[in-house]
Amino acid sequence: MISHTEENYLKALFALTHAKGEATVNDVSKQLDIKMPTVNSMMKRMAEKGFVLYESYKPLKLTEKGKKEAALIIRKHRLTEMYLVEKMGFGWEEVHHIAEQIEHIQSPIFFEKMDELLAYPKVDPHGSPIPDANGKIVSENYTKLSDCKAGERVIFMAVAPSSEELLRFLNVRELILGSVITIESIEPFDESMTVSYVDRMEVFSSKVCDKLLVQPKRR
Amino acid sequence: MISHTEENYLKALFALTHAKGEATVNDVSKQLDIKMPTVNSMMKRMAEKGFVLYESYKPLKLTEKGKKEAALIIRKHRLTEMYLVEKMGFGWEEVHHIAEQIEHIQSPIFFEKMDELLAYPKVDPHGSPIPDANGKIVSENYTKLSDCKAGERVIFMAVAPSSEELLRFLNVRELILGSVITIESIEPFDESMTVSYVDRMEVFSSKVCDKLLVQPKRR
């Protein structure tokens, strides 16, 4: 009923519309590395199928049906990532590429089994929330480390969608989700931060700090 | 390089050519439920790519390259089936449909990890041999239960490729791989067999006996 390709468009739209509620043809084109005319015609077809709201020269929106489908694909992706890390011993930097493929598998029992074996996890290995079986997803509401001030103590909750390189960077520096980070100082020139956590002290560029999602440590 | 579709043709050819070393266009057509002209044109394209030996109006053969590719896909399929049964708790009748999809995943580390976690299994949950990472596969050389004589004692080694229904039939009767089966008698009229194993005594139709692969019990 819904093709592999259409699933990829839904995922892209879901990610892009997360902020403003809408996305442009150009956004989708860049996100998927597919030329604009192709995206345009696909959007029309997906509008026919009731996944997308399309009007000429206006931004794209997902319908409720489209949002639900997208969330269910993201559910499969994130459950898979969690399974690969927790049950198969992969590193969090290795799992995205595999999950991109497994998310298209059609087999409810397969993903139910994963969910069960993982004891119904709420987040994936990067801290992103896993939508429930009805496509409901709780929004994260974390702060970027780069938006915090010197002296603050925060908990590292999630990594914003990013490259494997960042994850390997964090591996090397032994920074893991849940760590308490203290912002020792911020360099005014380039916004790089000197931070400490566990028994480490590191300097993170603003590019890194933009990708680390945190919440204030209580007390 | 090699499409999902082409992989399915390779698998079908491998299965069909297992016996005689060749298969007809008609065989492949039936096996994949794809019309003959489609198979015909696909065979020409796969011959161009060096997977198949094609000559007009002659039976199809796989090249060495084609055989190796096919064996590697079957390796992924059977490793996956073993993983699903051993590590995720699925029944042997549930795993074929899932493995049919996972076998197309492109990720060497994923299948290496499965292999490692399973401690390098030699056979899948149905007793079929798993090709090694170079595409080498040992042939089974088992006998059909239906070819055995009354009074023989045999070990149940594998199930010939078949339907889920047969596997559920065996589940209900608690017959598992490795069981020692004694052939109590054979009904001359319909070749049905009365067999005993563990503390059970059952009657199997010739259709069932055709699918049960066994080897003689030594001593």
Added chain:
DNA sequence: CTTGCGTGTTAGACAAGACTAATATTTGTA
């Protein structure tokens, strides 16, 4: 208020992978 550039759309081509209808070859059998 016009013009230029970025974005959006239309038109037309192409490859993969499927189909049907028609034709050709091979094979089994009278």
Added chain:
DNA sequence: TACAAATATTAGTCTTGTCTAACACGCAAG
């Protein structure tokens, strides 16, 4: 051996998902 049935092939169409080239819209800067 000849003919009918089964099998194989050719030709042409369709859908999906991609592209490029060309044209249309719309907004920001002068």
